[in-house]
Amino acid sequence: MLQLEPDVAFGAHPEFGVVAETADARPFLAEVLRRHRFAYSDRLRLWQLAAGTPFNTSLRLVASASREFQDAGLAVLTDPRVLLPPAPAGARVREPLPGLSLTAVSTELSGLVRAGDVANALDPVLDEDHGVFAGLEDVFTSAAGWCERLGTEHGRQLAGELRAGVHQVVTLGERLLEAQLTLSVMPDTLPKNAPAQTVERLAEPVVAHAERARAAVAASPHHPFTPATSTGTAAVPPRQAVPPPGRAR
Structure with a gap:
């Protein structure tokens, strides 16, 4: 039978980071979350990882806790945003490229x-x-x-x-x-x-x-892995009148 309400749900809060919510106060749910470094917040009424937990660490903790819950036959829901790394500080806002077709x-x-x-x-x-x-x-x-x-x-x-x-x-x-x-x-x-x-x-x-x-493998101002444009300065063999091809269009 399909269970619509999960026993445990993991989410990504914009202010408090990775959090977890349980369907009820079963001791087993709290025990597993504590083992995976979650602490209960009476103010938020949520379980949360400590501030500053590295992204890769939080991923491992959520994955490990989810696996333990599922092995016990419990339903787990994870917000996909938990899997997305945080945007770097000062990230540039992308603007459309005129004429790109x-x-x-x-x-x-x-x-x-x-x-x-x-x-x-x-x-x-x-x-x-x-x-x-x-x-x-x-x-x-x-x-x-x-x-x-x-x-x-x-x-x-x-x-x-x-x-x-x-x-x-x-x-x-x-x-x-x-x-x-x-x-x-x-x-x-x-x-x-x-x-x-x-x-x-x-x-x-x-x-x-x-x-x-x-x-x-040269760096590009547009993409760190985009091939650099050739300068077209390859040596021309003697008596060759045709210039060497450039990479630029």
Whole structure:
């Protein structure tokens, strides 16, 4: 039979940190919470971890207590916000990037030849301040906040689902970033059914693999892992009239 009311619920309070609430005053519930460093507050009528408990420590304590409760056959509810690290102090407010169009980026990608150019084309999408994934995180978070302000059980449930979606957005962004890093150090190869002008472009001197690797791990003003743009200063072989390709579009 589905149990709608949990025996123990863990949550993230904006002022008091990680807290826990029990369905009743069973001694076993209090014993487990005390073993996991929770102290009861008569004023809040909640159990709470000590102020200043590190984020990773609080995660381990909540996970361990939840497992012990579940092993005893009890129902446990955990607010997804407990799993989210706190925002750093003085974090910058993200502003939209004017003119960023996924359709335009997709069209550009379909016409590129070099792997390095593809990596460059992904920069605006992955930008940590203005990119698509950064914007999606804000959309999910803002929608979750609105649902919470409804003050209803359904609103809180929907807010939790939206906050869990933030993790999915972050995961997708990390996958695309890994692909970008791989593309930035990938040797140029001739695509199948490439037109004649493509063959001519690929015949031009290319940036050395070692130089690409260094560029891939260089710091960027937009993203700590975004490949740096090549300066286009690779050495030109003697009697070669065509300048070496740059990474900039």
